[in-house]
Amino acid sequence: MGVDIAFWILAVVGVGAALAVVSLRDVFRSALSLILCFLAVAGIYITLSADFLAAVQILIYVGAISVLIILAIMLTREVRRGSPSGKLRIPAFIVAVLFFGGVAFALLNTTWQVSGAPPLEPTTPAIAELLFGEGGFILPVEIVPILLLAAILGAIVLVREK
Amino acid sequence: MSVGLEHYLILSAIIFSIGLYGALSKRNAIVILMSIELMLNAVNIAMVAFSRYIVPLALTGQVFAIFIMVVAAAEVAVGLAIIISIYRHRETIDVTKIDLLKW
Numbered sequence: 001m002g003v004d005i006a007f008w009i010l011a012v013v014g015v016g017a018a019l020a021v022v023s024l025r026d027v028f029r030s031a032l033s034l035i036l037c038f039l040a041v042a043g044i045y046i047t048l049s050a051d052f053l054a055a056v057q058i059l060i061y062v063g064a065i066s067v068l069i070i071l072a073i074m075l076t077r078e079v080r081r082g083s084p085s086g087k088l089r090i091p092a093f094i095v096a097v098l099f100f101g102g103v104a105f106a107l108l109n110t111t112w113q114v115s116g117a118p119p120l121e122p123t124t125p126a127i128a129e130l131l132f133g134e135g136g137f138i139l140p141v142e143i144v145p146i147l148l149l150a151a152i153l154g155a156i157v158l159v160r161e162k
Numbered sequence: 163m164s165v166g167l168e169h170y171l172i173l174s175a176i177i178f179s180i181g182l183y184g185a186l187s188k189r190n191a192i193v194i195l196m197s198i199e200l201m202l203n204a205v206n207i208a209m210v211a212f213s214r215y216i217v218p219l220a221l222t223g224q225v226f227a228i229f230i231m232v233v234a235a236a237e238v239a240v241g242l243a244i245i246i247s248i249y250r251h252r253e254t255i256d257v258t259k260i261d262l263l264k265w
Contacts, residue, residue: 007165011173018177018200022184027193034196037177041203048170048214053224057206060231065199065238072192072242076249083190086258092186100179107171114167117218126221127228137225144232151236158243 007047014040027073027083035066049119052127170211178204191245191255195238202234 017037024030038061045054120126130136177200184197206227213223249255 001164004165007169011169014173015176015180018180021196021200022180022188022193027190030193030196034199037200038203041207044170044173044207045210047165048210050210050214050224050227053206053210053227056228056231060235061199061203065235068238068242069192069196069199072245075246076192076255083188083193085187086189089187092183095186096179096183099182100175103175103178104172107175108168112167112216114215115218119214119218120221123221123224127224130221130225131228137229140229144229147236148232151239155239155243158240158247 003047006043010040010043010047014044025083028070030083031066031069031073034069035062038062038066049121049123051122052124167211167215170215171208174204174208174211176204177201177207189256189258191248191257191260192242194257195241195245198241199234199238202230206230 014037017033017040020033021030021037024033038057042054042057042062045051045057131141132138181197181200181204184200185194188194188197209223209227209230211223213221213227217223245255248260252260254260
């Protein structure tokens with residue numbers, strides 16, 4: 001019961017923060033709303049009993065990505081102009097609503113094979129076993145550092161002063 | 163009615179649609195990047211919900227969500243670097259004015 005109440009509160013906060021991200025005119029305030037939305041998503045993970053993922057969400061999204069975004073907002077000095085909508089505002093709204101309608105129709109008319117088993121807790125050892133263990137995801141784990149290295153080098157090269 | 167898989171999927175679809183609207187309609191490149199982050203988060207919610215309700219003991223969805231987070235972090239770093247680089251050259255990050263490839 002408590003999980004249900006937590007879900008509804010977090011869902012309302014998350015959707016409200018997401019709406020604020022796309023509707024506020026001040027870019028800085030929409031970045032702060034984005035942080036609130038990330039926190040709400042971390043709470044949603046906790047209601048799904050994904051404890052490790054909630055911690056990672058807070059560390060990476062709330063800790064790192066939002067700082068990067070705020071830094072970029074500061075560096076580009078575009079704050080005073082706000083975030084106006086383009087000419088495609090109405091078509092974009094229609095596309096988004098149509099997309100949501102299609103997805104909602106599809107997933108409400110599917111009979112999901114929900115398993116009644118209780119969730120695994122804590123999840124960290126199981127995730128470690130999946131990532132590094134025999135027959136797990138060790139190849140993607142090995143590829144990830146290459147991607148991160150490429151991203152770091154790319155970012156340095158792009159913003160370097162000539 | 164207790165909260166089930168459909169609730170999480172609808173929540174995910176709502177946040178994804180909001181992000182889609184923002185990515186299509188906004189003119190500030192940073193706000194577009196933020197909208198893309200919203201969409202990635204929505205997908206993560208759906209992944210974790212599937213992992214929790216369909217295969218509660220396999221956790222594959224959570225591993226997928228971790229990889230999505232890694233790719234999102236790399237994407238944000240490179241995307242913001244590109245935006246800052248464009249701002250240095252053209253003094254704007256309004257995507258309607260960045261039209262070098264337009265004939």
